[in-house]
Amino acid sequence: MPRDWSKSEALLERARQSLPAGVSSPFRAKAPVPLFFQDGRGPRLLDADGNWYIDYTLAWGPNIHGYRHPRVVAAVRRAAEGPHTYGAQHELEFLTAEKVRSLVPCAELVGFTSSGTEACQIAWRLARAYTGRNLILKFEGHYHGWMDSVLLSYHPGAAEMGDPDSPCVVPQSRGQVPNAAENVVVARWNSSEAVERVFAARGAEIAAVVMEPVLCNSGCILPEPGYLEAVRGIAARYGALLVFDEVITGFRRALGGAQQFYGVTPDLATLGKAIGGGLALSAFAGRREILELLIGGGVAFGGSFNGNPLVLAGALATLEELSRDGGAPLDHANRLGEGLMEGIRDLARRKGLPLLISGFGAAFALHFTARQALREYRDTLGDDQSLLERLVRELAAEGVTILPDGRMYVSTVHTAREAEETLAAFEKVFDRW
Ligand SMILES: Cc1ncc(COP(=O)(O)O)c(C=O)c1O
Numbered sequence: 001m002p003r004d005w006s007k008s009e010a011l012l013e014r015a016r017q018s019l020p021a022g023v024s025s026p027f028r029a030k031a032p033v034p035l036f037f038q039d040g041r042g043p044r045l046l047d048a049d050g051n052w053y054i055d056y057t058l059a060w061g062p063n064i065h066g067y068r069h070p071r072v073v074a075a076v077r078r079a080a081e082g083p084h085t086y087g088a089q090h091e092l093e094f095l096t097a098e099k100v101r102s103l104v105p106c107a108e109l110v111g112f113t114s115s116g117t118e119a120c121q122i123a124w125r126l127a128r129a130y131t132g133r134n135l136i137l138k139f140e141g142h143y144h145g146w147m148d149s150v151l152l153s154y155h156p157g158a159a160e161m162g163d164p165d166s167p168c169v170v171p172q173s174r175g176q177v178p179n180a181a182e183n184v185v186v187a188r189w190n191s192s193e194a195v196e197r198v199f200a201a202r203g204a205e206i207a208a209v210v211m212e213p214v215l216c217n218s219g220c221i222l223p224e225p226g227y228l229e230a231v232r233g234i235a236a237r238y239g240a241l242l243v244f245d246e247v248i249t250g251f252r253r254a255l256g257g258a259q260q261f262y263g264v265t266p267d268l269a270t271l272g273k274a275i276g277g278g279l280a281l282s283a284f285a286g287r288r289e290i291l292e293l294l295i296g297g298g299v300a301f302g303g304s305f306n307g308n309p310l311v312l313a314g315a316l317a318t319l320e321e322l323s324r325d326g327g328a329p330l331d332h333a334n335r336l337g338e339g340l341m342e343g344i345r346d347l348a349r350r351k352g353l354p355l356l357i358s359g360f361g362a363a364f365a366l367h368f369t370a371r372q373a374l375r376e377y378r379d380t381l382g383d384d385q386s387l388l389e390r391l392v393r394e395l396a397a398e399g400v401t402i403l404p405d406g407r408m409y410v411s412t413v414h415t416a417r418e419a420e421e422t423l424a425a426f427e428k429v430f431d432r433w
Helices: 006-018 071-080 092-102 116-131 178-183 190-206 227-238 257-262 288-294 309-351 385-397 416-432
Strands: 039-040 044-047 052-055 109-113 136-140 184-187 207-211 241-246 270-271 282-286 354-362 363-368 407-409
Touching: 006 241, 039 309, 039 416, 052 136, 052 416, 092 109, 092 309, 109 116, 109 288, 116 136, 116 207, 116 241, 116 270, 116 282, 116 288, 136 190, 178 184, 178 385, 190 227, 190 354, 207 227, 227 241, 227 257, 282 288, 309 354, 309 363, 309 416, 363 385, 385 416
Parallel strands: 136 184, 136 207, 207 241, 241 270
Antiparallel strands: 039 044, 044 052, 109 282, 270 282, 354 363, 363 407
């Protein structure tokens, strides 16, 4: 049933007086209707107009246990009664780090900071310091935060990308320092030949290869079989580090992230989103000798809010809940999501719609494309964005929220009932097309 969004619209008008575009992150202004919310419970959200939604945005990923999970709420409430930050040591730091170490294969040591963007900054700095080299090899379509040094070739336009075999390094923001591009080399993803070629040309200069091990920021594209292993091998052969940006895949693809799922251990990993269960926490983890450069190794790092008790209390509760019963809650999310992927695919097939769904159960994306498979960012450029925008809007009108780029995140608290209602909403929308 179509929804009334008039309060959200009025609130947005008011917010525009005080906030750029009325939002706190411009990504959110792109939503077809920048909705205002007043509450959320489990897998459902309540907007300012009183409409409930089954939510697959999970706040762009963090809410792995949905909204207001009792275990997370209890832990944060307890922590809220104490000091919110010390700027000094307390037990929750090593307790949470121990938990991360027990789950994530590469995590010999763990450092905490507040956002995924910061975690990526320190990981790239550590890689450069450890190897004494400057260049970072990153891939088209991969996102590692919004800082000058990394916001390169994230979503380059077709006209500026250059040749697929030697892509241009494309800055993605006005105001970005112009020479950021000099410190990075870009390749197409999911081709070990492309990586081999870059290393053959510039191997001695490359500090690290950095990637999202599942390309979640360009439509949840899975790595080809053997690809991660091949890149691991090439990096090692040239003395470069392998860095997995697991801000999305961490605690989602598997408890130990994509590195555990695919059995490929990077030298460093960045973690964010799900780790905090909705609180502002990120982490970097990896080989002891690399992270130890922070102590007497001359690598600078800081952050007033690093490791504060409030977020760590939420994170520890989140990770304990995720890993309970051998990881049953996350297995459930992934299984339920796979069922949804299958169900949506089926509905589209019956309607003859060119819908391709890529990704894995707990994070997948919808693409309107004639392609049968996606391998890299360039393959997504032909997606029909107007169909996607229409779907996102019409699903919201039917009470289902997904991300504007067609991504859907499934939490541990979505149930068969939500899946059924979701498929019914898709069917209603597709029936009208
Ligand atoms: C893979 C990846 N890395 C880094 C980031 C940056 O994280 P944050 O938004 O917490 O700064 C994101 C955010 O979406 C991400 O998806």
